[in-house]
Amino acid sequence: MAETVITSAANPEIKAIRALATKKGRQQQNAFVSEGLRHVVEAARAGWAIRRLIVADRQAPSPAMEEARRACREAGGRVITVSADLMSRIAKRDNAQSVIAVIEQKTSPLSLVVAEPGALWVALESVRDPGNLGSVMRSADAFGAKGVMLIGNTVDPFSVEAVRATMGAIVNVPLVRCDEREFLDWRASWPGRVVGTHLAGPHRPDGLRSETPTVLLMGNEQAGLPPEMARACDTLVRIPMRPGADSLNLAAATAIMLHGLAGGAGDLE
Numbered sequence: 475m476a477e478t479v480i481t482s483a484a485n486p487e488i489k490a491i492r493a494l495a496t497k498k499g500r501q502q503q504n505a506f507v508s509e510g511l512r513h514v515v516e517a518a519r520a521g522w523a524i525r526r527l528i529v530a531d532r533q534a535p536s537p538a539m540e541e542a543r544r545a546c547r548e549a550g551g552r553v554i555t556v557s558a559d560l561m562s563r564i565a566k567r568d569n570a571q572s573v574i575a576v577i578e579q580k581t582s583p584l585s586l587v588v589a590e591p592g593a594l595w596v597a598l599e600s601v602r603d604p605g606n607l608g609s610v611m612r613s614a615d616a617f618g619a620k621g622v623m624l625i626g627n628t629v630d631p632f633s634v635e636a637v638r639a640t641m642g643a644i645v646n647v648p649l650v651r652c653d654e655r656e657f658l659d660w661r662a663s664w665p666g667r668v669v670g671t672h673l674a675g676p677h678r679p680d681g682l683r684s685e686t687p688t689v690l691l692m693g694n695e696q697a698g699l700p701p702e703m704a705r706a707c708d709t710l711v712r713i714p715m716r717p718g719a720d721s722l723n724l725a726a727a728t729a730i731m732l733h734g735l736a737g738g739a740g741d742l743e
């Protein structure tokens with residue numbers, strides 16, 4: 475298929491891509507934007523459907539660039555060449571990456587969370603901050619978690635900010651969405667353990683590593699874990715802090731817990 479050159483921000487194709495900066499646009503198109511050639515190639519390798527590949531005209535040819543082009547065409551998508559200036563308008567920032575992809579959204583059902591030995595999942599209650607969500611997904615990927623469960627009314631994981639904060643991990647970490655009731659019903663028949671985190675938790679984050687399938691449950695940034703969710707946990711852990719310190723940032727607390735549960739990065743083993 476011939477590649478398209480677009481020069482005007484008023485082009486309907488460019489308008490549709492720019493609309494992906496809004497939640498409404500992402501929902502209507504069931505798509506999101508990923509920036510940077512490396513992330514686009516990783517997405518294609520992980521089986522995500524590339525609908526549009528937008529390439530700045532200054533982008534040099536390379537094997538990775540060719541792989542991204544091929545993946546887009548094979549998914550039935552279209553490659554569009556734009557000027558660097560138009561690319562900045564699409565990305566809504568100066569010095570934009572010279573490759574951007576429009577990728578089809580994908581989430582997984584609760585049935586994907588299976589109790590295999592050693593399986594580790596992160597569950598986030600009503601996470602509100604896209605940077606926190608992206609950072610948690612990045613840590614989940616780094617520590618080998620099976621995926622992230624988004625419970626309740628959460629921020630959009632496909633927002634530009636959240637995707638940027640994942641640093642590409644969004645394509646490696648399955649996302650499961652459910653509300654509190656669905657989670658609690660599911661939890662009733664989960665044969666593994668649920669390790670919750672709470673500022674009033676009686677347990678320290680020591681000796682947590684286990685082959686028991688585990689869901690690590692983290693609370694909302696403002697309100698923490700609601701009582702019903704806290705009661706659904708087998709263990710409530712408090713990461714020790716200096717007396718008088720308020721709390722840890724959600725993403726920082728998640729990384730500390732994942733390190734304790736997963737036992738450190740794989741390349742040290």
Ligand SMILES: C[S@@+](CC[C@H](N)C(=O)[O-])C[C@H]1O[C@@H](n2cnc3c(N)ncnc32)[C@H](O)[C@@H]1O
Pocket residue numbers: 671672673691692693694695696697698699711712713714715721722723724727728
């Ligand atoms: C910013 S904190 C929430 C603070 C909230 N005001 C509260 O009372 O729980 C967000 C989440 O990070 C985790 N967290 C933060 N600091 C923690 C700590 N010291 N121990 C255990 N979990 C912590 C918990 O999951 C918490 O719900």
